[in-house]
Amino acid sequence: MIKGIDKKFEIGTGFYPSPTDDTSGGVCIGGGSLWMMANKPQPEQDAAWEFIKFVVSPPTQAYWNTKTGYFPISIDAQKESAFIENAKQYPQFKTALDQLHSTKLARATQGGLIGVFPQARQEVEKAIEETIQGSKPAKKALEDSAAVINKALETYNKTVK
Numbered sequence: 001m002i003k004g005i006d007k008k009f010e011i012g013t014g015f016y017p018s019p020t021d022d023t024s025g026g027v028c029i030g031g032g033s034l035w036m037m038a039n040k041p042q043p044e045q046d047a048a049w050e051f052i053k054f055v056v057s058p059p060t061q062a063y064w065n066t067k068t069g070y071f072p073i074s075i076d077a078q079k080e081s082a083f084i085e086n087a088k089q090y091p092q093f094k095t096a097l098d099q100l101h102s103t104k105l106a107r108a109t110q111g112g113l114i115g116v117f118p119q120a121r122q123e124v125e126k127a128i129e130e131t132i133q134g135s136k137p138a139k140k141a142l143e144d145s146a147a148v149i150n151k152a153l154e155t156y157n158k159t160v161k
Contacts, residue, residue, distance in 0.1 A: 013095035015102075026103030027096070028110060029071055062086075071097055115160065116152040123148050 018025055034055065036048045054060055061072035062080035077083055078097075087094050103109050114120060127141035136144070 011092075013092040015095065015099040026106065026109040027099055028103070028108075029100065065093075069093055071100065114153065115156040116149065119152050120149045 016027060034052050036045060036052060038045070040048070055064075056073060058072075058074055058076040058080050059082070061074060061077035062083035064070060065072045065077065066082050066086040072078055072083060123145040127136075127138075127145040130136040130141040131138040
């Protein structure tokens with residue numbers, strides 16, 4: 001625990017709570033990814049590959065974690081002195097990582113596995129907004145979003161092998 005403003009209260013961290021005693025849930029990561037385009041000239045691909053190797057290296061991941069709080073992407077990064085020292089000084093930064101490591105692998109913890117994930121998320125957000133604002137009943141808003149998402153999935157599935 002650390003002390004808050006003028007040591008008037010304690011600040012701590014903990015795992016995300018579960019609404020029940022069911023332990024089948026957990027957390028999943030998401031957000032950033034690195035991409036390298038195959039249709040670029042070879043020198044650009046080579047440079048991109050060197051950059052990716054640098055960014056995912058344990059020392060860089062440990063440094064990135066200490067400066068941003070983002071999870072390091074490998075166990076080896078957690079063995080780096082930068083990560084270890086930061087965790088000693090700020091143990092609260094390990095809470096989310098500890099929960100991630102204790103999460104059981106399951107469908108619910110795999111994260112978004114669809115090729116149209118950004119569009120699908122936007123459609124679901126739209127349905128929620130329409131429901132909250134009263135412009136559509138929840139069932140209608142979700143049915144409309146499902147129709148858009150299913151069409152996008154159909155198109156996407158035709159483009160991948």
